[in-house]
Amino acid sequence: MDGRHSPALTDADLDRELDAALEVDPSPEFLARVRMRIESEPRRAAWTLGVRAGTRNWALAGLGALAVGVLTVAVVQSGRSESPRPDDLVAGVVPQVSVPAPPSTGVLPAQAVPPTDVVPRGPVVVLRLPARSSVRRTAAAAIVTTPPVLVASSEVAALQRLFARAREGRMDMSALPDQPDPSVAPAPLAPIDAIDVAPISVSPLSPIAAAGAL
Amino acid sequence: MHEGTHPIRGAVVTMDDALEGEFEILLRESSRLAVRVAFSVLRQREDAEDVAQEAFAKAHRSFGQLRERERFRAWLVRMTFRMALDRQRANRRRAAREFGTGDLAAEAAPDGPSHEERERAALLWSAIDGLSEKLRVVVVLASIEGHNLREVGSLLGLPEGTVKSRLFLARQELKERLAWMADTALR
Numbered sequence: 001m002d003g004r005h006s007p008a009l010t011d012a013d014l015d016r017e018l019d020a021a022l023e024v025d026p027s028p029e030f031l032a033r034v035r036m037r038i039e040s041e042p043r044r045a046a047w048t049l050g051v052r053a054g055t056r057n058w059a060l061a062g063l064g065a066l067a068v069g070v071l072t073v074a075v076v077q078s079g080r081s082e083s084p085r086p087d088d089l090v091a092g093v094v095p096q097v098s099v100p101a102p103p104s105t106g107v108l109p110a111q112a113v114p115p116t117d118v119v120p121r122g123p124v125v126v127l128r129l130p131a132r133s134s135v136r137r138t139a140a141a142a143i144v145t146t147p148p149v150l151v152a153s154s155e156v157a158a159l160q161r162l163f164a165r166a167r168e169g170r171m172d173m174s175a176l177p178d179q180p181d182p183s184v185a186p187a188p189l190a191p192i193d194a195i196d197v198a199p200i201s202v203s204p205l206s207p208i209a210a211a212g213a214l
Numbered sequence: 215m216h217e218g219t220h221p222i223r224g225a226v227v228t229m230d231d232a233l234e235g236e237f238e239i240l241l242r243e244s245s246r247l248a249v250r251v252a253f254s255v256l257r258q259r260e261d262a263e264d265v266a267q268e269a270f271a272k273a274h275r276s277f278g279q280l281r282e283r284e285r286f287r288a289w290l291v292r293m294t295f296r297m298a299l300d301r302q303r304a305n306r307r308r309a310a311r312e313f314g315t316g317d318l319a320a321e322a323a324p325d326g327p328s329h330e331e332r333e334r335a336a337l338l339w340s341a342i343d344g345l346s347e348k349l350r351v352v353v354v355l356a357s358i359e360g361h362n363l364r365e366v367g368s369l370l371g372l373p374e375g376t377v378k379s380r381l382f383l384a385r386q387e388l389k390e391r392l393a394w395m396a397d398t399a400l401r
Contacts, residue, residue, distance in 0.1 A: 009389045017338050017392075018357040020331075026249040030263050034241060034270045041271065 237277055240286050241270060247287065247358060248294045254354040255298035256305070257339055265301050269294040288369045295351050341391035349384035356381055 165171050248269055252262035273280055273290055280286040342350055355366045356377075367377045 009392050011385065014385060014389055014392075015357070017334065018353070021335050021338050021342075022250050022254055022354065022357050024250055024253045024259060024262070026245050026263060026266070027259065030245055030249065030267070031241065033263070034245070034267050037267050037271050038274050041275075 233277065233281070236281055237274060240273075240283065244287055244290055245270075248290055250358045251291055251294045251351075251354060252298040252301075254342070254350070254358075255295065255302050261301060261305070262298070265297045266294055269297055284368055288371060291351075291355065291369045292371075295347075299347065337392060337395050338388075341388050341395065344391055345384055345387060349380055349387065352377055352380045353384040353388065 245266065248266035249259075249262050252265040252269075253259065256262050256265065269290055272293060273286065276289075280289055342353070345353065351370065352366060355361050355369055356363075361369070363374050363377045363381070366372075366381070367374045370377070372380075
């Protein structure tokens with residue numbers, strides 16, 4: 001020890017030293033470098049998502065969770081029933097056909113022509129559809145297992161008109177011919193010869209000789 | 215907004231002009247803070263600017279959550295400090311591998327007009343390096359741009375009382391170290 005001591009460092013001295021040590025300013029080109037650095041980054045379409053991530057992230061997370069839930073339910077449902085159960089099926093709906101008002105003459109037209117304004121054109125397809133049609137696989141299975149029945153729309157209309165008028169007692173049979181048309185009458189049948197059948201006689205069976213040996 | 219006022223317009227085509235302007239303002243007013251925080255660790259201007267630049271790039275990517283000025287600056291300070299520490303460790307590993315010494319920055323002469331000032335600065339930096347990270351960041355921030363205790367607390371997310379006690383401990387430790395180093399140098 002030579003007895004020399006550095007003078008005590010005061011707070012002001014320390015502040016001054018620290019200020020001097022940290023007095024470094026960015027170079028003039030620093031801002032330009034930062035901008036270039038940002039420009040060099042790959043353009044991200046998700047930038048706007050990031051900008052509003054505070055609100056959008058939650059929405060995206062919610063949508064994701066909802067999608068996972070829906071998928072889970074769909075998988076569970078399809079695994080539970082590969083083929084539709086009977087109570088899952090309901091009869092298809094036949095299109096409702098309104099019956100037109102009867103003609104003023106009260107005579108049924110000779111040939112029923114379905115009114116085009118109430119009967120859908122084309123065949124009517126009657127299907128047995130699943131009640132819970134949200135599960136597509138079940139619906140597809142129903143379609144495959146129950147073949148469709150096709151009924152012509154004109155037949156549907158004619159039959160429904162017929163049933164409706166019969167129910168209401170408005171069937172007019174006067175238009176039907178009273179006497180058969182001779183031109184279309186069938187030819188007389190040829191006479192049939194009498195059939196002789198010989199009487200059947202039954203004679204009793206003879207006793208078996210060996211019956212006494214038993 | 216005009217092209218000239220926001221030079222980064224071309225980089226972020228999906229960013230609307232308001233956000234673009236906000237980021238530009240924060241970049242301008244926080245660049246010195248970020249460089250000084252990085253410099254307090256690295257003590258080399260180029261390294262400090264590199265780290266600050268990366269911190270701004272990260273801030274730009276996360277600007278949606280950092281639009282508020284105080285939040286932006288606090289995030290920037292912490293990110294810059296952490297990245298500077300990482301760079302310092304990498305520099306030390308590289309120096310030890312290539313030159314057999316521990317710290318390139320410690321050997322690099324900080325900016326200073328005279329030999330005596332450089333020596334004093336080297337002593338100070340050595341004393342600062344001896345502080346724990348918690349104390350070092352507090353004393354550095356308190357010395358940058360005249361931040362008061364509340365502002366330092368806001369930047370670090372710490373209560374004002376915690377900042378005060380840490381700053382007291384840091385200054386006390388610095389003074390003791392500097393005195394000890396000065397005594398050692400005189401012998």
